[in-house]
Each structure stands twice: as C-alpha cells, then as structure tokens.
Amino acid sequence: MEGNNSVTRTVFFVSDHSGVTAETLGQSLLSQFERLSYRPVTLPFISSPERAFDALHKIDAAAQADGSRPIIFSTLVRDTEREIVKGAQGLFLDFFDAFLGPLEAELGQKSTHALGRYHGMIDVATYMTRIEATNFALANDDGAQTREYERADVVLIGVSRTGKTPTCLYLALQYGIYAANCPLTGEDLEEASLPRTLRGHERKLFGLTIDPLRLQQIRSVRRPDSRYASLQQVQLELSASEQIYRRFRIPQLDTTHSSVEEISSRILEVTGIPRRLRT
Amino acid sequence: MEGNNSVTRTVFFVSDHSGVTAETLGQSLLSQFERLSYRPVTLPFISSPERAFDALHKIDAAAQADGSRPIIFSTLVRDTEREIVKGAQGLFLDFFDAFLGPLEAELGQKSTHALGRYHGMIDVATYMTRIEATNFALANDDGAQTREYERADVVLIGVSRTGKTPTCLYLALQYGIYAANCPLTGEDLEEASLPRTLRGHERKLFGLTIDPLRLQQIRSVRRPDSRYASLQQVQLELSASEQIYRRFRIPQLDTTHSSVEEISSRILEVTGIPRRLRT
Numbered sequence: 001m002e003g004n005n006s007v008t009r010t011v012f013f014v015s016d017h018s019g020v021t022a023e024t025l026g027q028s029l030l031s032q033f034e035r036l037s038y039r040p041v042t043l044p045f046i047s048s049p050e051r052a053f054d055a056l057h058k059i060d061a062a063a064q065a066d067g068s069r070p071i072i073f074s075t076l077v078r079d080t081e082r083e084i085v086k087g088a089q090g091l092f093l094d095f096f097d098a099f100l101g102p103l104e105a106e107l108g109q110k111s112t113h114a115l116g117r118y119h120g121m122i123d124v125a126t127y128m129t130r131i132e133a134t135n136f137a138l139a140n141d142d143g144a145q146t147r148e149y150e151r152a153d154v155v156l157i158g159v160s161r162t163g164k165t166p167t168c169l170y171l172a173l174q175y176g177i178y179a180a181n182c183p184l185t186g187e188d189l190e191e192a193s194l195p196r197t198l199r200g201h202e203r204k205l206f207g208l209t210i211d212p213l214r215l216q217q218i219r220s221v222r223r224p225d226s227r228y229a230s231l232q233q234v235q236l237e238l239s240a241s242e243q244i245y246r247r248f249r250i251p252q253l254d255t256t257h258s259s260v261e262e263i264s265s266r267i268l269e270v271t272g273i274p275r276r277l278r279t
Numbered sequence: 280m281e282g283n284n285s286v287t288r289t290v291f292f293v294s295d296h297s298g299v300t301a302e303t304l305g306q307s308l309l310s311q312f313e314r315l316s317y318r319p320v321t322l323p324f325i326s327s328p329e330r331a332f333d334a335l336h337k338i339d340a341a342a343q344a345d346g347s348r349p350i351i352f353s354t355l356v357r358d359t360e361r362e363i364v365k366g367a368q369g370l371f372l373d374f375f376d377a378f379l380g381p382l383e384a385e386l387g388q389k390s391t392h393a394l395g396r397y398h399g400m401i402d403v404a405t406y407m408t409r410i411e412a413t414n415f416a417l418a419n420d421d422g423a424q425t426r427e428y429e430r431a432d433v434v435l436i437g438v439s440r441t442g443k444t445p446t447c448l449y450l451a452l453q454y455g456i457y458a459a460n461c462p463l464t465g466e467d468l469e470e471a472s473l474p475r476t477l478r479g480h481e482r483k484l485f486g487l488t489i490d491p492l493r494l495q496q497i498r499s500v501r502r503p504d505s506r507y508a509s510l511q512q513v514q515l516e517l518s519a520s521e522q523i524y525r526r527f528r529i530p531q532l533d534t535t536h537s538s539v540e541e542i543s544s545r546i547l548e549v550t551g552i553p554r555r556l557r558t
Contacts, residue, residue: 007386018544020453021303028300028354029378032390042554044544071385075307091385098377099308106350106370107286111311127442128500130539134445138417166413169448173539174299221407260409260452265297265323275321 006035010062010070012043014055014085016077019044025095026073038071046076052084059088078113129276133172133179140180141165149180149201153273156181157198157244158208159189159237160228161218163255163263167208170264176276177268189240192247206267207245207252212238214256285314289341289349291322293334293364295356298323304374305352317350325355331363338367408555412451412458419459420444428459428480432552435460436477436523437487438468438516439507440497442534442542446487449543455555456547468519471526485546486524486531491517493535 011030013022019042030036041062043055062070070090076082077096086092100111140148142165149155154171156164156179164181171177188195198205210218212235219229227233245252251270255263268275290309292301298321309315320341322334341349349369355361356375365371379390419427421444428434433450435443435458443460450456467474477484489497491514498508506512524531530549534542547554 007388009386018538018541020540020544021300021307024300025304025354025374028356029375029382032356032375032379033382033386033388034391035388036386042544044548069385071382077307077311091381093378093381095304095374096308096311099372100311102370102372103308103312103350106348107288107312107315109286109312109314112313113311128497131440131442131445131497134448138420138444141417161410163410165417166410166452169413170452173445173449173452218407218410259297261299262297265299265321269323 006037007033007068008066009036009038009068010041010066011038012041012055012059012062012070012072012090014043014046014072014074014076016045016047016081017075019075022073022075022095026071026093029073030071046081046085047078049080049084052076052081055085056088059085059090063089126277129176130173133176133276134169136178136180137168137172141168142181142183147180147182147197149198149204151178152180152201152204153178154206154267154271155179155198155201155204156206156208156267157184157241157250158210159184159215159241161215161222162208162210163260164208166260167255167263167267170260171267174261174264174277175268177273184237184241184244188244189237192240192243194244194248202248202250205248205250206271207241207250208263209238209242209245209252209254211254211256285316286312286347287345288315288317288347289320289345290317291320291334291338291341291349291351291369293322293325293351293353293355295324295326295360296354298354301352301354301374304354305350305372308352309350325360325364326357328359328363331355331360334364335367338364338369342368405556408455409452412455412555413448415457415459416447416451420447421460421462426459426461426476428477428483430457431459431480431483432457433485433546433550434458434477434480434483435485435487435546436463436520436529437489438463438494438520440494440501441487441489442539443487445539446542446546449539450546453540453543453556454547456552463516463520463523467523468516471519471522473523473527481527481529484527484529485550486520486529487542488517488521488524488531488533490533490535 013019013026015022046052046055059070072090072092074094082094104111158164160183168179168181171179182195182198215234216231223229253266292298292305294301325331325334338349351369351371353373383390437443439462447458447460450458461474461477494513495510502508532545
C-alpha cells in the first residue's frame with residue numbers, strides 16, 4: 001500500500017460517545033490524501049478525566065512507537081476531557097472546538113457543553129419508531145412472510161442481489177422509514193410484468209439495478225459457476241427488470257458504485273418521502 | 280418549543296453525497312444550544328455547479344422567507360461547488376474547509392479534492408462483507424430459524440424488547456460483524472439457566488438489560504394491558520436475566536439511555552471484537 005513518499009500514521013478517533021461520527025468525518029478527510037496509509041484506532045466513551053488521560057497515554061505511546069505524530073479526530077463535547085486529550089503528542093482536530101465559536105456568535109447564545117445531549121436523549125417514541133420500522137422491514141423482506149404494502153412508505157424491487165434488503169434495513173434504522181422489498185423473478189421477468197402482489201401499489205415502487213459484471217461477481221461469491229451467476233443470465237434478468245421499470249414508470253437507481261447509505265439517501269430524495277427520524 | 284429569547288432558524292445540510300455526515304455533525308453541534316429551534320433541510324448529492332446553484336437559491340429563499348440567516352453545514356469536497364454554496368446568505372460551516380488545511384500541512388501533501396473518494400469506492404469485497412453479515416443477522420435473529428452460533432462474532436441475549444434485533448443489524452451494516460441474538464424466556468428465566476442452544480458458546484454471549492419502567496412502556500405500546508407488559512412481569516424477567524448474566528459471567532449493558540449506535544459501539548469496546556468494515 002505504501003508508494004514513494006508515502007506517509008504512515010496512527011489515526012485516533014476520540015469521542016465521548018460511540019465514535020461513529022469522528023470515524024466518518026475523519027475517514028472522509030483522510031481519503032483525500034493519496035499518499036497516506038494509516039492505522040485506525042477508535043477510543044469511544046471518553047467521558048471522564050480518567051478515561052481522557054488513558055486516551056492521552058495511548059496516543060503518546062503510539063507517537064513514541066511510530067516515531068511520527070498521530071492524527072487525532074475528536075468529538076469531545078466537554079472542555080475538561082478535550083483539554084486533556086489536546087495535550088497529546090499529535091495533530092488534534094476537534095469538531096466542537098472548530099464550530100461552536102462561530103455558532104455561538106451567530107445565535108447570540110452560549111452552548112451548553114453538556115454531555116449526553118450529543119445524540120439527543122433517546123426517548124420511547126424515537127425508540128419505538130426505529131424498532132417498528134425495523135420490524136416492518138424484517139417482516140416484509142423478499143416478498144416472503146407478510147406483504148403489508150399498504151403500510152409501506154416504499155417498496156424496493158429488483159432482481160436477486162441488487163441491494164434491496166440492506167437498503168430497507170438502513171432506511172428503517174437511520175430514518176424510521178417503512179420499507180418493504182420484493183424480488184423480480186421467473187415469469188414476471190419473462191413477461192416483463194409486475195408480481196401480482198405489487199399491483200395497486202405501483203406508486204410506492206422503486207427499482208434497483210446494477211452493472212451486469214458487478215452482479216455476476218456478487219452472485220459468483222454465493223454460487224460459483226451456477227447458471228444464477230452466469231453473465232448471460234444476469235444480463236437477461238437486469239434487462240427485463242429495467243424494461244419493467246420503464247413500462248410501469250417506476251423510478252430506478254443503479255447501485256453499482258453506491259453505498260447502502262447513498263442508495264437510501266437518494267431514494268428519499270427522488271421519492272420525497274419525509275424522514276420519520278433524525279439522528 | 281420556543282421559550283423566551285429563543286431563536287428559530289432554517290438549517291441546511293449540504294453534501295455531495297448522502298448528507299448523513301453533515302446531518303450527524305450538524306445536529307450534534309446544534310444540540311448544544313438550548314434556546315434554538317430549527318427546521319432541518321437536507322440537500323444531498325450537490326455534485327455539479329448546477330446543483331450547487333439550486334442549493335444556493337433554496338438557501339437564499341429561506342433567508343428571505345424567514346427574515347433570518349440560515350445555518351449551513353456542508354461536507355462539499357470540491358472547491359467549485361463549495362465556493363458557489365458559500366455565496367448563500369447564511370452562516371456557512373464546511374467540515375473540509377476547516378480541517379483539510381491543517382491536514383495538508385501535517386502530512387506534507389496536497390489533498391485531491393476529488394469527488395467520489397468521500398466514502399471510499401465501494402468494492403465487491405466490502406459489499407459482500409456487509410451483505411453476508413446482514414444475512415447472518417437476519418437468519419440468526421431471535422433464535423428462530425438457524426443457530427449458526429459457531430460462525431457468530433457475538434450472540435446478544437436478553438428478554439423481549441431490550442434492543443437485540445436492531446443492535447445486531449446495526450453491527451452488521453455498520454461494522455460487518457456477525458451478530459446473532461437469542462431471547463431469554465420462560466423456563467430458562469425461571470431456572471436462571473441458559474437456553475440449551477447457547478451452551479458451549481458462553482464466551483460469545485453478551486447480555487442486554489433495560490430499566491423496568493422503560494421496558495414496561497415499550498411493551499405497552501405493543502400489547503397494552505397485557506401480562507407481558509405488566510411491571511411485575513417485566514421486573515421478574517429482568518431480574519432473572521441479570522441473574523443469568525452474573526451466574527455465567529456474561530458481560531452486560533443497560534440500554535435504557537443509549538441509541539442503537541452507542542450500544543453497538545460499546546459492545547465492540549467491551550468484547551474487543553475487531554471491526555470488519557470501516558465506513
């Protein structure tokens with residue numbers, strides 16, 4: 001992985017919560033540097049001075065071992081812990097540090113610097129929305145058990161392995177959206193018709209498609225050398241599914257180069273379905 | 280929601296990708312202001328000058344309609360789009376703007392400012408890891424269909440409605456972790472014993488628990504006035520499950536005040552299971 005002039009660093013993601021936000025932002029920043037390889041270390045739940053000193057010692061130990069300065073991405077809300085970790089031998093980048101000042105000036109308010117407000121208190125309503133949406137996605141997965149399409153916000157359709165299931169689950173967990181999914185198979189593909197169970201729900205349908213070579217690769221991992229994974233079969237299925245999308249004027253999305261998160265966000269954008277939850 | 284001296288603003292989350300990072304960061308910053316209520320608007324996939332001008336016009340229209348400056352959280356990688364949106368009438372806070380400079384200086388490299396590197400290219404291996412982990416979580420949910428506990432990284436246990444299912448799915452989607460779950464019920468609770476299917480897998484078990492009043496609330500939404508949702512039943516079950524955790528030395532976590540994201544992160548921290556995926 002290391003080319004000429006490439007740099008190797010240890011990178012710490014330090015947070016008083018899960019660390020996911022620090023990881024996400026830090027990784028997107030670091031992906032902008034082509035000649036960098038790094039060892040990621042997440043230090044979550046740094047929510048007391050003791051834990052902050054632990055973090056400091058870990059970072060300093062890495063600096064010593066590496067012979068180079070670690071990079072520290074931090075989302076520490078409280079000044080106490082932040083000031084401690086800031087003392088480590090490394091480049092310290094903190095989101096609250098950078099942005100709370102301008103926000104305080106703009107809003108004419110002091111920020112609370114309070115822990116626990118970070119992701120909001122989890123109340124029963126929020127919890128239930130997420131759970132119910134997740135249960136809905138599970139129950140209405142793959143056209144299998146139940147088909148409560150009248151309760152669905154959206155019904156994803158597409159041939160096998162186009163990303164329907166993980167997208168439905170992400171829509172439920174992240175946004176509280178009721179997302180069902182139904183595969184396009186066999187006769188329906190041959191006749192370019194919609195599965196009977198979907199009729200009457202055309203306006204909720206959203207079609208997924210993918211590059212044939214990519215789909216062949218994905219299916220081959222599952223069932224190598226099968227007809228299911230052959231390029232010919234994959235091309236036939238995808239072309240038939242896209243014909244269905246055009247025929248019934250179903251919006252469609254190519255998932256080849258997209259993450260589950262991006263697919264989900266794009267579905268909300270195209271359909272205009274409102275988020276039931278914000279993080 | 281608005282008290283004395285409270286401020287209302289429109290807040291835009293602008294991104295060339297899904298907008299989730301901008302939303303997460305922006306919301307955690309805004310949660311630090313007690314006298315602020317805001318209308319959130321996400322503008323994802325701002326990846327061309329045309330889309331950037333659209334965003335600019337939307338922000339300026341909100342400024343006009345509100346009679347106050349919108350706040351703009353941005354994760355725009357490319358200078359072209361960022362400079363356009365920066366021209367809007369509002370407080371513009373961009374995460375790349377703030378941190379790329381110090382990172383370039385530290386690493387002695389210029390950043391690529393390239394689109395599409397933001398969440399990394401989605402390769403087949405990453406996709407498959409996520410899918411396989413998700414399928415594993417679905418198949419091994421609630422002790423129902425399959426019980427491939429030998430393949431599991433972790434097996435979550437707990438009484439009904441302690442958050443096992445969404446946590447397993449989050450572990451799969453976010454980290455590629457193989458997480459199964461199994462409910463503690465009936466006889467096993469009465470005898471403070473482990474379900475037979477879990478025996479031999481004690482080292483993979485992780486127990487969830489929750490405040491009895493919270494659990495009563497959650498169960499009441501599902502089955503009001505049932506024995507299942509009675510405080511007495513809930514207290515009995517929780518106390519028996521905690522006895523099981525102690526008896527078999529199973530690490531446990533109280534999920535009452537935690538989001539699915541936090542629970543997942545804490546499980547990784549306590550167990551030391553390595554992430555198979557980074558975002």
